[in-house]
Structure formats: structure tokens, C-alpha cells
Amino acid sequence: MNEMKKINLIVNDKTYQLEVDIRESLLDVLRNRLHFTGVKEGCSVGECGACTVLIDGVPTSSCIYLAVFADGKKIRTIEGLEKDGKLSKVQQNFIDEGAIQCGFCTPGIVMTTTALVESGNKFTDEEIKREISGHFCRCTGYQKIFDAVKKSLDDK
Amino acid sequence: MGFKIIGSSVNRLDAVSKVTGKAKYTNDFFEREMLCGKVLRSPYAHAVIKAIDVSEAKALPGVIAVFTSQDLPKLKYATAGHPWSIDPKHRDIEDRMILTDKARYVGDSVAAVVAQDEIIAKEALKLIKVDYEVLPHVLDPEKALEKGAPIIHEERPNNIVNDFGNEYGDYEKDFMNAQHIMEGVYDTSIVQHCHIETQTAYAYIDTDDRIVIVSSTQIPHIARRVVGQALGLSWGKIRVIKPHIGGGFGNKQEVIIEPLVAAMTIFSHGLPVRYTMTREECFISSRTRHAIKFSLKTALTKDNKLQAIHVLGISNTGSYASHGHSIIMSATSKFRPLYNFKSFKIEPKTVYTNLPAAGAMRAYGVPQMIFALESHIDDICRKLDLDPIEFRKQNLVSVGHEDPISHVVVRSIGLSECIDKGKELIKWEQKRANYKEQTGDKRRGLGMACFSYFSGTHPVSLEVAGARIILNQDGSVQLQVGATEIGQGADTAFAQMVAEVLGISIDMVHVISTQDTDITPFDTGAYASRQTYITGAAVKKAALEVKNKILTIASRKIGLQIDALDINDATIIEKKLGKEICSLGEIAMEAFYDRTHSHPITSDTSVNIRTNAIAYGVTFVEVEVDMKTGVIEVIEIYNVHDSGTIINHKAALGQVHGGVSMGLGYALSEKLMFDEKTGRPLNNNLLDYKLQTIMDTPKIGVDFVETYEETGSFGQKSLGENPTISPAPAVRNAVLDATGVSFNKLPLNPQTVFEKFKTEGLL
Structure with missing residues (x-):
């Protein structure tokens, strides 16, 4: 039952060699082993979106993704967005638009937005909403989150 | 009032730490x-x-x-x-x-x-x-009151947590002399907070x-x-x-x-x-919002003035008292500075059942009460063929109104202006006229609802707040408060207050956001929309004390009287001439290091606030009802608030957006459900409990009417909880306008609406 497996995780361009319990989620390994605590846990069952990270560019709920599945894959977390001490445009837009309140859902939504921006695709307002609909936010009523996402997509 | 930093939309102080994932929450410490x-x-x-x-x-x-x-x-x-x-x-x-x-x-x-x-x-x-x-168990509070019902706590064999209420004026006579007596029963469901961190x-x-x-x-x-x-x-x-x-x-x-x-x-x-707590535990083993059933009876005079109200309320507190009777007492107190009732009788009961314990939730019983009252007002207007806006306006309290029980005095009220703004924003007259006599499968309607709310808990509870400011060598300061930042932006508002008083920029104010009971000044915390009003008074007092100490040193140094001096852009100036004298930093250095007078500048103070300030607001909403499916779509919604001086517009907008969204969930989708036979929760997870997503949330319009509240340290009143109060009755009234059907129980989810249309013969 208590089976361990060696894996390589590439998190924000840095490789970590780890031995993980095959039952451990990627979320638990990122948070508890590697201390990427910007990855938040809101429900543990893939409902709320707070734990979203990018796995090979795809927004993924890390709470329902086993760590062993991530072996060799490129993972990006909120901690990897700042470059040379400068916030990414998406991060700055979330601040300037007032899209942050308690901040617990913020990292997940910023990661999904980052993936949308990097996809190079165009999105209608309805499509933006659909893309963000996997994230719950109880503070903002999504108004400023929508504005920040839209601004990030327009900014390119 | 000529503020420089109060009222400006500075970014949240904690925004960078939150957007980079560096902000540490409880589970981020190992x-x-x-x-x-x-x-x-x-x-x-x-x-x-x-x-x-x-x-x-x-x-x-x-x-x-x-x-x-x-x-x-x-x-x-x-x-x-x-x-x-x-x-x-x-x-x-x-x-x-x-x-x-x-x-x-x-x-x-x-x-x-x-x-x-x-x-x-x-x-x-x-x-x-x-x-x-x-x-045997009991989930329905009315059944819990019946003889022979299961006894939940031995200490209260009748399952009544409490049933004291209020009475004022010649209530019997007012009902006897009434031109019209109106009655209605309005019920709400159990909902949950759903903060994303359990x-x-x-x-x-x-x-x-x-x-x-x-x-x-x-x-x-x-x-x-x-x-x-x-x-x-x-x-x-x-x-x-x-x-x-x-x-x-x-x-x-x-x-x-x-x-x-x-x-x-x-x-x-x-x-x-x-x-x-797991999410599933959090739904049932933290707290919920009380489901409250209100039976209202009102007496009207022949010129359509609200004269008397009788409120019967049954509040389902579940298995433990928690905030208990305070919730329905808050509900039945905070609506009173809205309409000018000459007499009232309030008979609330808080009842135990075998459900999860209900507790405090944003606006503390008032959304339940205002759903009942504002639905009832529209029912009255419909029955008597009155204009719901004019009727409300005619019955509003005015400045000077004093509640006969709490003795809270209305010192500022901008509700009438809020109503005018909302009416204009939604194009009330034009659309109401257009939407008359609809018969199609999709029908539109307009509704509105007003509310009143308190700032803090006075006179029910103690309102003590502490603040501590320490001046640094460079003229910047640390601020510590015991009231907590919980995402609402309180710390940023406090920093603006300090910067305003001390004549320094916001980035010279470092707020110590973490509270630690060993170190933090005493304050009872974040609730009752009390921080900007109550803690804000402590912050101002501490800042004024620091300012006075700074100017005392400046006066000693320069020879001018303290009154002749001021601080502007971190510079000591001669007030009258606007002449710059020295930097604030120089004064701070003297305070620290002067060989004769060294006495570093700090302030550690508290206030005990014994006033309350009544905040007001209104929701205007347009809905489209799909008669075949029961789906209600919100087309437009506006919340207009009188919260006195707005300290930070960007943050205030955020509070209103979030509150309205929560109110829309309350109106249209959210309901924690239980199996009658076993008492087991049926939807204690974020998939089955229908929390609003970005797809469900319409564009939310916001405006403010900035009155100046004399008892607020900067003219401010409460705002945090307020926006949650009036969306649900406004939506309900809009559906009534669209379809002619009164929905007297929340939420108006498609199933409920569909079933009601069937019983009403519309389907």
C-alpha cells in the first residue's frame, strides 16, 4: 500500500528529484514537500480551482492530479511568474484592476489567465467567462477578475 | 471634505504579496x-x-x-x-x-x-x-416547537433558544384604526459562506x-x-x-x-x-446562515403611510445556539431606521433543530428580514395599485429619527438620492411601461429593494478598538490594529487614514497585518461592518496623537505654536504661509536621538465607541424569466449605497460586487439541502451546492451617494456586509413585475419557479 516512486518534477524551470508516495497528489507534493505554498487548497476534489497550476501549459487542478503523473512534466506555479523581480503583466493587471480581495483564489485564476494569454488565441467575453468558470471566488463577484483577464488578453 | 488620500483608489497594500503567492495563510506555515x-x-x-x-x-x-x-x-x-x-x-x-x-x-x-x-x-x-x-430528530423549527417534539438540549426542553422581542407605541390602536391591513409570509433557506479557504x-x-x-x-x-x-x-x-x-x-x-x-x-x-476542515465538513460543521420565516402584518393609514408593523419570526439555529437569538434580534432591529413606523410589535423565536448550527453570515439576519419586508412592500403596492418607489419614498425616515428602543439616531441619510440614481441607471419609467402586459415565453420585469444597516454593534455590544502607531527614523510609521484584514481591504483603508492625518504618502505607512494576541492592541475583530467606523476612530485618534507629538517637537525647534504648524508631503510647514520648514524625518531623528529630549514617538490608544451610524442602499434589477423552464436571468443590476464617505473607491467597488454576487446566489441558486428522513446533508460540496460562478454573474453596476456622517472619524459609515442585503428582494420583486407571481421563499431556482408556475396555472 505504502508504495514509493522516484520522480522528476520540473517546477518553474528547476528540476526536483523526489521520492513520493504513489497516493500523493501533485498539490500535496508542491505544497508540503517543495513549499510552493502559493498553490492553494480549497476543496481537494477539483471543484474550486484554487490549486490550479500549469502542467505542460495546461491549467490543471493539482489536487486531483497524482504527483506520479507529473513525472518529467513541466509545472508552472504562481511563484514562477515574476521574472527578474518584475511582476508579469497578468499579475500587474490583477492588482491594478482591483481583482484581489482575500487572495485565496487569486493564484489559480492568474495561472489560468496566463495560459489564456500565452495561447495567443482571441476570446470573446463569453469565452473568457467559460475559461474562468472553473474557479470559484466568493469575494469579488468576478467583476474585476473579468476586467483583469480581459485587459491581460488585450494587452498582448 | 477636502481629503487627499481618503477617497482615492490606492491599490491594496497586500496585493503584491497575494498575486505572487507569497502571502502566507494558516496552512502555509510548517x-x-x-x-x-x-x-x-x-x-x-x-x-x-x-x-x-x-x-x-x-x-x-x-x-x-x-x-x-x-x-x-x-x-x-x-x-x-x-x-x-x-x-x-x-x-x-x-x-x-x-x-x-x-x-x-x-x-x-x-x-x-x-x-x-x-x-x-x-x-x-x-x-x-x-x-x-x-x-427521533426534527429539522423543521415549527415542528420543533410542537408538544412532544424531540428535545435537543435538556436545558431547553421546548427547543426555544430565546424568544424575547420588542414592542413600541400603541400598536393595538394603530391596527384598529388602519385603513388597510396587509399580511404576508416570507421564508428563506439555509445557505453557506463558502469562503475558499476552509x-x-x-x-x-x-x-x-x-x-x-x-x-x-x-x-x-x-x-x-x-x-x-x-x-x-x-x-x-x-x-x-x-x-x-x-x-x-x-x-x-x-x-x-x-x-x-x-x-x-x-x-x-x-x-x-x-x-x-474538508470542504464537506466546512459546509455542515462550521456554520450556516439561519433560515428565517417571517410573518409580517402592517397597518396603513388612508393616505398610505406605514403606521404599524407586527413581525413574527422563527429562526432556525440548528443544533447549537451559536450566535443564537442575536441574529433575529439584529434582523428585527436594523430594518427599523428605514420606514417610519409609529408602532411595532416584534415577536422573534430562535429554535433548535437537528441541523448544522447556524451562525453569523454577512449582514447577520438582515438579508432575511429585508427579503421579507421589501417583498411585503411590493405586495402592498401591487394590491393597492401604488407606485413602489413613491410609496417607499413617502415612508422613509429622515435625519433626526431616533429608534425608540435602541435610541440609535439617524444623522445622515442619502437613501432618497440613492433611489433616484438607481432609477435613472436602470431606466425605470421607460422599461416599466414597456414591460406591461407581456404574454410571451420570455418576460421581463423590474424590481427594487431598499435596506438600512448599522455600523458596528452599539448599543447591543461593547465597541472597543485599539490602534498603535510607531514613528520610524525616516518619518514612516508602523500601524498595528487588533481588527483583522480578511480580504475586505480594512488594512488599506486604515493606512489611508494614517497617511491622511499625518500628511505622508500611503507607502510610508506599514501596516502589520498579522494579529498576534501577545502583541496586537485589543480589538474584538472583523464583523458587523465595524472596522472603518469603529477601528477607524481608534486609528484616527492614534494618528492625531502622533501628529501632535511631531508638531510639539517641531514647535520646540522652530518657536512657532503647534497650531501654526502642519505636515504636508512628509514636510513640516507653517500652515498660514504654506512655507516648508523641515522634513518630517528630521523631527523623527530628533525624537530618537536628541541628547536632551530623546523620546521616540509612539501612540498606543483605544476608543470605546458609543454611537452607531445607519448606512443605506438600494438594489435595482431587471430580469428575464423563461416561463417554460423557470430560469431567471438577471439582465441589469445596480446597487447604490449611502455609506457616508467612501475611503477607497476601488476597494468599495469590490465589496459591492462581491456582496451583490452573494445576494444573487441567495436569490437564485443557493440552498443547503437535507434529507428529511435522516437529516443527512444532500449537497455539502461545491458541485451540488449552486454557488455563483463567473458564468452566472451579470455585470454589476455600482454607485455611491456620499453623505457625511458626523460620528464617523472621516464621515464614513459601514459598507462591507451591506451589498448582500437587498439583491434578493429586488430580484423577487422584478419577477413579480414580469410574471405577476409572488415568490415568498428563497431561492428562486428553476425548479421552484417552474413548480410555482404550474400551480399558478401559467404552465
């Missing part, structure tokens, strides 16, 4: 060998625990401790986050223990386990053997033999006191630290898990133990 706590919860809604065998669980390798109510002191305590009352008559009901010896709802805490990790802790829970004697805390015993608890709480100082009471420990033996928190909405204005996590570390030789 201790070596942190243990994991779990709770065994009752599968029965009502059952006596005859025996518990924990021996197998204890024997499981990796298990550190297993304990039950038998192992804990037999102390009953109250969990509500109210200030302690020296007067025993004014205290919350002490009806709970850390672990129970009788299950009163599905999910009640029966036993606790501490283990090396979560997997072992979960295994251990399965090994605990409980012998339950299942009792209840979580960890605790350890330090080398001074004190229990240190790091917790996601709105009320650290109250948490310290309640942990002391629950465990029979000296309050000074407990230290509570509150880091960033992932939302609260009132659910963390209650001491729910701190005593338990303290017990967990005590049973684990002081090792650090973390206990985090």
Missing part, C-alpha cells in the same frame, strides 16, 4: 513533525452516544492520540464571536463542548484523532467503534508552557478567550496568531476549531497539530 488532526462525525441527526471504543484506533501505528468528550473537561462554552460580557445576563448561551456526548446533527463532533499524517488519521477514524442510541488552524505548546494557535480567524482576541473557557485555562496561557485569511464572511467570527486544535496538541504532548 513546523517540523507537524501532526494531522481529524474528527469522527456522527452519521445520525440525533443520537445518544452510549459507548465509544477507541482502543483499536489508538493501537494503529502512527496514531498519537485519540480522545472523546470523556477525556475533556466537562465545560460548556459559547462559540459566538461576541465581546465578553461582564454582566452574566448578556452572555451567549453556553451549550457546547469541544466533543459531544450526544449527537445533535449529522456531522456532530464525536471523537478526535491525532496521527502522523492524514492517511493514518483517516484510517484511525474507521477503527473507532461508537454505540449510538438513535433518537476553517483551519494549528497549535503547539511552547517552551513557556503556553498554547500557541495559528488560525484562520476574524477574531483572534475572542478566540483566545473562548479557548481559555472551553479548556478551563487561564486566558493569558493562550496565544492566537492570525495570518492572511482566505475569506470569512462571518463564518470565522466564531470560535469553531481553535479549542479542538488546542486539545489536540495537549493530547499530543504539545507537538504541533494541524486541523483543516
Whole structure:
């Protein structure tokens, strides 16, 4: 039952060699082993979106993704967005638009937005909403989150 | 009022730390060998625990401790986050223990386990053997009041937590002389806060033999006191630290898990133990919003003035009193400074049932009351063929109105202007005319609803707040307050206040956001939309004291009187001439290092506020009802608020957006459901509980009418909870306008609407 497996995780361009319990989620390994605590846990069952990270560019709920599945894959977390001490445009837009309140859902939504921006695709307002609909936010009523996402997509 | 920084939209102070993932929340702190706590919860809604065998669980390798109510002191305590009352008559009901010896709802805490990790802790829970004697249960508060109903707490065999109310004026006569008497029954459902970070805390015993608890709480100082009471420990033996928190909405204005996590570390030789509620536990074993059924009866004069109101209310508090009767008392007090009733009789009952305990939730009973009242007002207008806006305006209170019971005085009211703005924004006249006599499958309608709300809890509770400011050598300052930042932006508002008073820029104010009961000034916490009003007064007082000390040194140095000096852009100036004298930093350096006069500048002060300020607002909404499916779409919605001076427009907008969204969930989709036969929750997860997503949330329009409230330190009144209050009745009234059907129970989800249309013969 208590089976361990060696894996390589590439998190924000840095490789970590780890031995993980095959039952451990990627979320638990990122948070508890590697201390990427910007990855938040809101429900543990893939409902709320707070734990979203990018796995090979795809927004993924890390709470329902086993760590062993991530072996060799490129993972990006909120901690990897700042470059040379400068916030990414998406991060700055979330601040300037007032899209942050308690901040617990913020990292997940910023990661999904980052993936949308990097996809190079165009999105209608309805499509933006659909893309963000996997994230719950109880503070903002999504108004400023929508504005920040839209601004990030327009900014390119 | 000529403010420079008050009213400006500065960015949140914690925005960068939150957007980079660096902001630390309770679960972001790690201790070596942190243990994991779990709770065994009752599968029965009502059952006596005859025996518990924990021996197998204890024997499981990796298990550190297993304990039950038998192992804990037999102390009953109250969990509500109210200030302690020296007067025993004014205290919350002490009806709970850390672990129970009788299950009163599905999910009640029966036993606790501490283990090396979560997997072992979960295994251990399965090994605990409980012998339950299942009792009949009751979920409906009206049935709980019947003779022979199951008794939930022995101390209250009639299941009534409390039933005191209020009465004023010649109520009988007003009803006897009334031109019209109107009646209506309005009911709401149980909903939940759904903050994205669930209840979580960890605790350890330090080398001074004190229990240190790091917790996601709105009320650290109250948490310290309640942990002391629950465990029979000296309050000074407990230290509570509150880091960033992932939302609260009132659910963390209650001491729910701190005593338990303290017990967990005590049973684990002081090792650090973390206990985090799962989302499913959080739905049922933290708190919910009370479902309240109001029966209203109003008397009107022949010129359509509201004369008298009779309010009968039954509040379902579930298995434990929690905030208890305070919720319905708040509901039935805070609506009173809205319309000018000459007399009233209020008969509220708070009733135990075998459901999860209800507690504080954003606007504390008032959304329930305003749903009833504002639905009722529209019913009256429809019946008497009156214009709902004019009718409301004719009956509004005015400045100087004093509540005959609480003696709270209305000193500012901009509601009439709020209504005018909202009316214009939604194009009321034009659209109301267009939407008359619709017969199609999709029908549109307009509705509105007003509210009044308090700023803080005076005169019901103590309103004490502390603030401490320390001047640094460069003229910047640290600010510490005991009131908590919970995402609402309080710290940023406080920093603006300090910057305003001291004549410095916002980036010269460093707010120490973490509360630590060992260090932080005393303040009862974040609730009742009290911070900008109550704590804001303490912050201003502390800032004025620091300013006075700065100018005293400047005066000594320069020779001009203190009154002739001021601080502007961190520079001491001669007020009259606007002449710059020296930098604030120079004065600060003298304060620190002058060989004769050195006396570093600090202020550590508190206020005890004994006023309240009534905030107002209105929701205007346009809906489209799909007659075939019962789906209601919000086309346009506007909230216009009179919250006095707006301290930070960007932050205020955010509060209104979030509150309206929560109000729309309340109106249209949210409902925590239970199986009648077993009392089991049916949708205690974020998939089945229909929380609003970005897809469900329309564009929310916001405006403000900025009155100046003389009792506010900068003219401000409450705002945080307010936007949640009026969307639900406004939506309900819009549906009435569109379809002619009165919905008197929330939520108006498609199934309810569809079924009602069927019974009304519309389908």
C-alpha cells in the first residue's frame, strides 16, 4: 500500500528529484514537500480551482492530479511568474484592476489567465467567462477578475 | 471634505504579496513533525452516544492520540464571536463542548484523532467503534416547537433558544384604526459562506508552557478567550496568531476549531497539530446562515403611510445556539431606521433543530428580514395599485429619527438620492411601461429593494478598538490594529487614514497585518461592518496623537505654536504661509536621538465607541424569466449605497460586487439541502451546492451617494456586509413585475419557479 516512486518534477524551470508516495497528489507534493505554498487548497476534489497550476501549459487542478503523473512534466506555479523581480503583466493587471480581495483564489485564476494569454488565441467575453468558470471566488463577484483577464488578453 | 488620500483608489497594500503567492495563510506555515488532526462525525441527526471504543484506533501505528468528550473537561462554552460580557445576563448561551456526548446533527463532533499524517488519521477514524442510541430528530423549527417534539438540549426542553422581542407605541390602536391591513409570509433557506479557504488552524505548546494557535480567524482576541473557557485555562496561557485569511464572511467570527486544535496538541504532548476542515465538513460543521420565516402584518393609514408593523419570526439555529437569538434580534432591529413606523410589535423565536448550527453570515439576519419586508412592500403596492418607489419614498425616515428602543439616531441619510440614481441607471419609467402586459415565453420585469444597516454593534455590544502607531527614523510609521484584514481591504483603508492625518504618502505607512494576541492592541475583530467606523476612530485618534507629538517637537525647534504648524508631503510647514520648514524625518531623528529630549514617538490608544451610524442602499434589477423552464436571468443590476464617505473607491467597488454576487446566489441558486428522513446533508460540496460562478454573474453596476456622517472619524459609515442585503428582494420583486407571481421563499431556482408556475396555472 505504502508504495514509493522516484520522480522528476520540473517546477518553474528547476528540476526536483523526489521520492513520493504513489497516493500523493501533485498539490500535496508542491505544497508540503517543495513549499510552493502559493498553490492553494480549497476543496481537494477539483471543484474550486484554487490549486490550479500549469502542467505542460495546461491549467490543471493539482489536487486531483497524482504527483506520479507529473513525472518529467513541466509545472508552472504562481511563484514562477515574476521574472527578474518584475511582476508579469497578468499579475500587474490583477492588482491594478482591483481583482484581489482575500487572495485565496487569486493564484489559480492568474495561472489560468496566463495560459489564456500565452495561447495567443482571441476570446470573446463569453469565452473568457467559460475559461474562468472553473474557479470559484466568493469575494469579488468576478467583476474585476473579468476586467483583469480581459485587459491581460488585450494587452498582448 | 477636502481629503487627499481618503477617497482615492490606492491599490491594496497586500496585493503584491497575494498575486505572487507569497502571502502566507494558516496552512502555509510548517513546523517540523507537524501532526494531522481529524474528527469522527456522527452519521445520525440525533443520537445518544452510549459507548465509544477507541482502543483499536489508538493501537494503529502512527496514531498519537485519540480522545472523546470523556477525556475533556466537562465545560460548556459559547462559540459566538461576541465581546465578553461582564454582566452574566448578556452572555451567549453556553451549550457546547469541544466533543459531544450526544449527537445533535449529522456531522456532530464525536471523537478526535491525532496521527502522523492524514492517511493514518483517516484510517484511525474507521477503527473507532461508537454505540449510538438513535433518537427521533426534527429539522423543521415549527415542528420543533410542537408538544412532544424531540428535545435537543435538556436545558431547553421546548427547543426555544430565546424568544424575547420588542414592542413600541400603541400598536393595538394603530391596527384598529388602519385603513388597510396587509399580511404576508416570507421564508428563506439555509445557505453557506463558502469562503475558499476552509476553517483551519494549528497549535503547539511552547517552551513557556503556553498554547500557541495559528488560525484562520476574524477574531483572534475572542478566540483566545473562548479557548481559555472551553479548556478551563487561564486566558493569558493562550496565544492566537492570525495570518492572511482566505475569506470569512462571518463564518470565522466564531470560535469553531481553535479549542479542538488546542486539545489536540495537549493530547499530543504539545507537538504541533494541524486541523483543516474538508470542504464537506466546512459546509455542515462550521456554520450556516439561519433560515428565517417571517410573518409580517402592517397597518396603513388612508393616505398610505406605514403606521404599524407586527413581525413574527422563527429562526432556525440548528443544533447549537451559536450566535443564537442575536441574529433575529439584529434582523428585527436594523430594518427599523428605514420606514417610519409609529408602532411595532416584534415577536422573534430562535429554535433548535437537528441541523448544522447556524451562525453569523454577512449582514447577520438582515438579508432575511429585508427579503421579507421589501417583498411585503411590493405586495402592498401591487394590491393597492401604488407606485413602489413613491410609496417607499413617502415612508422613509429622515435625519433626526431616533429608534425608540435602541435610541440609535439617524444623522445622515442619502437613501432618497440613492433611489433616484438607481432609477435613472436602470431606466425605470421607460422599461416599466414597456414591460406591461407581456404574454410571451420570455418576460421581463423590474424590481427594487431598499435596506438600512448599522455600523458596528452599539448599543447591543461593547465597541472597543485599539490602534498603535510607531514613528520610524525616516518619518514612516508602523500601524498595528487588533481588527483583522480578511480580504475586505480594512488594512488599506486604515493606512489611508494614517497617511491622511499625518500628511505622508500611503507607502510610508506599514501596516502589520498579522494579529498576534501577545502583541496586537485589543480589538474584538472583523464583523458587523465595524472596522472603518469603529477601528477607524481608534486609528484616527492614534494618528492625531502622533501628529501632535511631531508638531510639539517641531514647535520646540522652530518657536512657532503647534497650531501654526502642519505636515504636508512628509514636510513640516507653517500652515498660514504654506512655507516648508523641515522634513518630517528630521523631527523623527530628533525624537530618537536628541541628547536632551530623546523620546521616540509612539501612540498606543483605544476608543470605546458609543454611537452607531445607519448606512443605506438600494438594489435595482431587471430580469428575464423563461416561463417554460423557470430560469431567471438577471439582465441589469445596480446597487447604490449611502455609506457616508467612501475611503477607497476601488476597494468599495469590490465589496459591492462581491456582496451583490452573494445576494444573487441567495436569490437564485443557493440552498443547503437535507434529507428529511435522516437529516443527512444532500449537497455539502461545491458541485451540488449552486454557488455563483463567473458564468452566472451579470455585470454589476455600482454607485455611491456620499453623505457625511458626523460620528464617523472621516464621515464614513459601514459598507462591507451591506451589498448582500437587498439583491434578493429586488430580484423577487422584478419577477413579480414580469410574471405577476409572488415568490415568498428563497431561492428562486428553476425548479421552484417552474413548480410555482404550474400551480399558478401559467404552465
